[in-house]
Amino acid sequence: MSNPVKTVKVTVDNQIIEAPEGTPLLQAMLDAGLDIPHYCYHPKLSIDGSCRLCQVKIDGMPKLQISCNTQVRDGMVVHVADPEVEMTRKGVLELLLLNHPLDCPICDKAGECWLQNFSMRFGARHARTIDTRRKRGKRLDIGEQILLDQERCILCRRCVRFCREISKSNELFVFSHGDKSVLDIYDKRLDNDYSMNVADVCPVGALETKDFHHRMRVWFLEDTASVCPSCSNGCNIMISSARGKIWRLTPRRNDEVNDTWMCDAGRLNYKFVGDPARLRAPMVAGEGGPAEAGWDEALKRAAGAIADFVKRNGARTFGAFASPHLTNEENFRFGEMLRAIGAGRIAMAVPRGRQDDFLIKAEKAANARGVRELGLVSGDDDGLEAMLRACEAGEIRGLYVCGGDLLEVGQRERVDAILEKLDLLIVQDLAMRPRYGRAAVTLPATAFAEKEGTFTNHAGRVQRIQRAIAPPPGWRTDGEIFTALMNQLSDRAERFELESVWAAMAGDGSRFAGLAFDKIGPEGAPLDTA
Amino acid sequence: MAVQVVKVRRPAATFSSANPWIAILKGLWVSIRHFFGNLGLFLRGRQDFAIHFPEQRLVQPPALRGMPVLAQMADGKERCVACGLCEWACPTSCITIYPAETADEVERYPEIFDIDMSRCMFCGLCEEACPEEAIIMSRQIEIASYSRRGSLWHKADLLVPVDQLKTRTDYIRRNYER
Numbered sequence: 001m002s003n004p005v006k007t008v009k010v011t012v013d014n015q016i017i018e019a020p021e022g023t024p025l026l027q028a029m030l031d032a033g034l035d036i037p038h039y040c041y042h043p044k045l046s047i048d049g050s051c052r053l054c055q056v057k058i059d060g061m062p063k064l065q066i067s068c069n070t071q072v073r074d075g076m077v078v079h080v081a082d083p084e085v086e087m088t089r090k091g092v093l094e095l096l097l098l099n100h101p102l103d104c105p106i107c108d109k110a111g112e113c114w115l116q117n118f119s120m121r122f123g124a125r126h127a128r129t130i131d132t133r134r135k136r137g138k139r140l141d142i143g144e145q146i147l148l149d150q151e152r153c154i155l156c157r158r159c160v161r162f163c164r165e166i167s168k169s170n171e172l173f174v175f176s177h178g179d180k181s182v183l184d185i186y187d188k189r190l191d192n193d194y195s196m197n198v199a200d201v202c203p204v205g206a207l208e209t210k211d212f213h214h215r216m217r218v219w220f221l222e223d224t225a226s227v228c229p230s231c232s233n234g235c236n237i238m239i240s241s242a243r244g245k246i247w248r249l250t251p252r253r254n255d256e257v258n259d260t261w262m263c264d265a266g267r268l269n270y271k272f273v274g275d276p277a278r279l280r281a282p283m284v285a286g287e288g289g290p291a292e293a294g295w296d297e298a299l300k301r302a303a304g305a306i307a308d309f310v311k312r313n314g315a316r317t318f319g320a321f322a323s324p325h326l327t328n329e330e331n332f333r334f335g336e337m338l339r340a341i342g343a344g345r346i347a348m349a350v351p352r353g354r355q356d357d358f359l360i361k362a363e364k365a366a367n368a369r370g371v372r373e374l375g376l377v378s379g380d381d382d383g384l385e386a387m388l389r390a391c392e393a394g395e396i397r398g399l400y401v402c403g404g405d406l407l408e409v410g411q412r413e414r415v416d417a418i419l420e421k422l423d424l425l426i427v428q429d430l431a432m433r434p435r436y437g438r439a440a441v442t443l444p445a446t447a448f449a450e451k452e453g454t455f456t457n458h459a460g461r462v463q464r465i466q467r468a469i470a471p472p473p474g475w476r477t478d479g480e481i482f483t484a485l486m487n488q489l490s491d492r493a494e495r496f497e498l499e500s501v502w503a504a505m506a507g508d509g510s511r512f513a514g515l516a517f518d519k520i521g522p523e524g525a526p527l528d529t530a
Numbered sequence: 531m532a533v534q535v536v537k538v539r540r541p542a543a544t545f546s547s548a549n550p551w552i553a554i555l556k557g558l559w560v561s562i563r564h565f566f567g568n569l570g571l572f573l574r575g576r577q578d579f580a581i582h583f584p585e586q587r588l589v590q591p592p593a594l595r596g597m598p599v600l601a602q603m604a605d606g607k608e609r610c611v612a613c614g615l616c617e618w619a620c621p622t623s624c625i626t627i628y629p630a631e632t633a634d635e636v637e638r639y640p641e642i643f644d645i646d647m648s649r650c651m652f653c654g655l656c657e658e659a660c661p662e663e664a665i666i667m668s669r670q671i672e673i674a675s676y677s678r679r680g681s682l683w684h685k686a687d688l689l690v691p692v693d694q695l696k697t698r699t700d701y702i703r704r705n706y707e708r
Contacts, residue, residue: 105613105661106638139637214629214638217614 008074013081019072026054026067029080036080037089037118039096039203040156041068044259045165051156053092053118057082064088086122093123099134099179100204101151109205111218115154136182143171143190145209145264146198153183153206159198166261167194193360196264200250209248211268216247224468225252225522227455229325229448230266231353232363234457236523237262239270239449239468246270246449246469254523256461263360272447273469277431279444280472290432290442295476302426302441303488306341309398309424315342317395318424319387322348322376323402323445324365327453327465328512329501330479331367334402335376336504337482340490345396347387348377349405361458365405366448370456373511373527384409391418398424402478403445407435428481446477452498453479454520456527462515463524584672592701595654595667598645601699602689609692610664612640616656624649625656640685647673648681658706666695666702 005020012029019028027043029036039051047069055064059077064084079085097119104110136150155174160183163172169192171185183206190198199209221240228235228249235258237249249270251262272278282298283290293301310318320338322331338346348371355362368382377383388411390396399422406415419425419438427439430447449468456462471477476484479496487494502517514528546552568579581588590596598616601609612629630641656665668690675681692699 105615106611106636110613214612214631217618219618220614 008072008076010072010074010076010078012078021072021074023072024068025056025065025070025072025076025078028072029056029067029078034080035121036067037114037122038068039114039118039154040158042158042161042201042260044261045158045161045201048157048161051092051096051154053089053096055085055088055092056080057085089118089122090124093119094128096154097123097127098129099136099151100154101133101138103152106214107149107152107205108208108212108214108218109152109202113205114203137184140184142185143195145196145211145268146190147208147210147213148183148185149206149208150182150184152204154204155181155183156203158201158203159183159207162194162198162201163190163192166197167192171195172198193263193265193356194261194358196267197251197261200260209267212248216242221247222468224449224466226449226465226468227366227457227463227524228262228266228269229366229455229465230263230269230364231361232324232366232368232458233257233359233361234366234455234461234463234524235262235266235359236463237266241449241468244469245274252522256523257457257463258359261359265360270449272430273449275431278447279429279431279442282444283432283439283442285438285440290437290439295474298441298443299476299481299484299488302443303485305424305426305440306398306400306485307489310341313397313423316344318343318398318400319345319347319390319396320400321387321402321406322346322371323405323428324348324350324363324368324371325403325405325448326445326478327367327451328370328374328456328462328505329453329496329498330477330482331371331376332374332505332508333479333482333486333496333501335374337486337489338400340486340492343400345383345387345390346376347383349384349403349409350382351405351408363458366455366457369458369460370454370462373456373460374505374508375510388414388418391421394421397422400426400428401436402428404429404431404433404436407433428478443481444475446471446475450475451477451479457524460511460527461524462512462520462527464520464522590669592697594669594671595652595657597647597652597668597670597673597683598650598654598656598665598688599668599670599690599695600643600685600688601664601666601692601695603692607634608639608643608664608685608689609662610640610643611636611638611662612643613638613661615659615661616665619655619659621653621655622649622651643685643688645683645688646681647675647683648678657702663699663702666690666698668695668698 007018008021010017017028017032026036026038026041036054038054040048049066049069054067056067057079058065138149138151140148142148157174160172160174163169171188171190173186174181174183176182196209199207220242224239226237226239228237236252236254238252239246240248249267251258251260253260281292282295284293284298284301318341320343322334350368351364352362353364371377425439426441427436428443428445430445432442448465450471452467454462454464483494483496499517505512511527515525519525603609612627614627617625617627624646626644627640628642629638631637632639654667657667
């Protein structure tokens with residue numbers, strides 16, 4: 001930067017903290033690891049100063065100041081552990097709780113509610129009120145995905161600012177004044193592509209997603225840091241799982257990718273993982289249609305069929321569709337396997353959809369860029385048209401297809417005619433699809449939440465996904481399937497281990513070369529752009 | 531690593547903590563009392579000292595913790611709102627709850643509320659954790675079954691009208707801070 005930001009020093013309770021000039025004092029204190037209660041301040045939203053909870057005592061100022069709307073100044077002396085500050089917090093919390101319904105047992109936020117946490121830590125033990133609590137609207141259906149509970153609302157206006165500044169759709173407002181203030185919608189319902197983020201920013205249970213409403217208590221959830229698989233933006237997420245099931249996805253902060261937001265479509269796209277229609281065992285074609293088979297048997301059948309095909313038709317007539325949903329490592333191993341076979345052509349079908357200028361990208365798969373960076377596919381359409389032509393011309397007579405995206409590219413009759421003509425079809429997919437009915441072997445694919453690996457997003461940032469729920473015992477992940485087939489086809493004894501695969505990838509001369517696996521932190525790392 | 535010495539403030543010794551043999555004698559006194567009491571009865575000709583369960587039963591004290599049950603209100607519905615605190619408090623994880631929504635004023639109820647009685651250890655932590663006085667340690671102690679599946683009690687089996695639980699609810703209101 002040409003104009004470096006000056007760093008200033010602030011004394012907070014005898015501790016000296018440093019922060020760039022212009023930082024809100026609250027943010028500086030939070031960054032230093034201090035525990036300052038606050039509601040309305042959000043690092044990605046403008047400052048509102050409505051909750052009054054973050055007040056601190058600053059030398060030279062006559063009254064307590066809200067630290068969110070106070071910028072750090074050099075030589076500032078701040079007192080937090082101060083009886084006056086403590087008393088103020090207690091008073092503010094008592095005010096916020098004055099009309100709070102205290103229906104924590106039925107509130108989905110209970111357990112991660114800031115009002116609960118801060119009242120327990122900084123508030124009074126018991127309420128002094130004797131009047132009945134104010135009644136307001138509960139369970140108001142204000143949008144496709146969101147329920148509003150006006151009794152629980154503490155009027156921090158985070159959601160209002162979110163709709164004004166981030167989604168720019170202006171649905172939520174606070175109406176009336178003083179103790180009659182109430183959060184509501186006005187002329188349109190809360191229906192935008194990012195509406196569910198208001199439930200994240202809401203520090204209490206006033207805004208809840210319908211998807212998570214009365215489903216699971218948050219204290220049973222186990223969080224796994226991962227990456228959203230729904231488009232090539234690669235928003236960082238937390239997978240919340242319990243009892244072997246995913247219950248919700250929430251955005252994880254990454255200033256390089258998604259700040260603290262994610263779109264509703266991505267957030268709701270986890271149900272396929274636990275879909276009962278998913279393939280739970282390999283299927284092998286038999287007399288009376290596909291039948292379940294053991295893993296070893298199915299892999300042996302697949303390897304045998306490929307070897308047989310290559311012997312009869314030559315390796316050049318064998319082609320493959322790589323999947324943009326699989327990780328970098330798996331696709332690399334897929335490439336190795338195809339090299340071991342000597343396959344003639346590789347293409348990739350990428351599902352496409354709507355995009356906007358914020359987070360939603362047109363490519364509805366997480367790792368299309370990774371497949372391209374590995375050099376598996378080339379061309380504007382990732383070799384799709386050329387592959388379809390080669391199949392039609394009879395140059396490609398056997399296909400190994402990963403994923404169901406080939407069926408989604410349009411040109412339905414054309415693709416079906418090609419699939420009908422093939423001598424050998426091996427499919428690796430999440431579910432059985434009737435249009436892949438001619439597959440000799442169908443191997444179950446593994447969902448993003450059940451495996452480890454890395455995705456490369458549209459901008460070339462490599463980010464890790466991690467296993468949140470365990471697949472059934474004896475399960476082979478996609479990478480293990482490719483490795484087993486490669487071993488059987490070329491008499492090798494490789495294993496699928498992330499570090500060793502990554503080392504091979506880096507040694508392959510691809511753009512992954514400059515990147516060590518253990519250097520990919522929780523926020524990912526950019527590919528070597530040189 | 532440097533060894534750090536942490537000084538623990540111990541409570542001052544009281545008379546009973548300084549003289550543990552008093553507690554031992556107190557406990558032993560129960561045995562002694564029963565021994566000589568029964569000996570006296572035996573010498574006066576009594577032959578049978580057993581309580582013939584189930585025809586004959588001891589009077590159960592209100593502190594007795596039998597099988598946990600769900601309080602059923604007058605309208606036949608459970609008082610439970612499926613908050614999951616008992617599930618969390620349970621040391622043996624014998625409770626499984628799946629919540630659901632109703633149109634009632636209390637919008638949440640347990641769609642599934644299962645207790646695995648073969649795992650329950652009758653500690654009563656669920657009862658203590660419950661914010662609604664909905665799960666209560668009943669006086670029901672006859673819960674044996676012929677199969678393991680029979681030890682899995684579902685919501686319908688667990689519901690007990692709340693007026694039948696009065697002894698225990700009075701007791702917990704007296705004894706727990708709420």
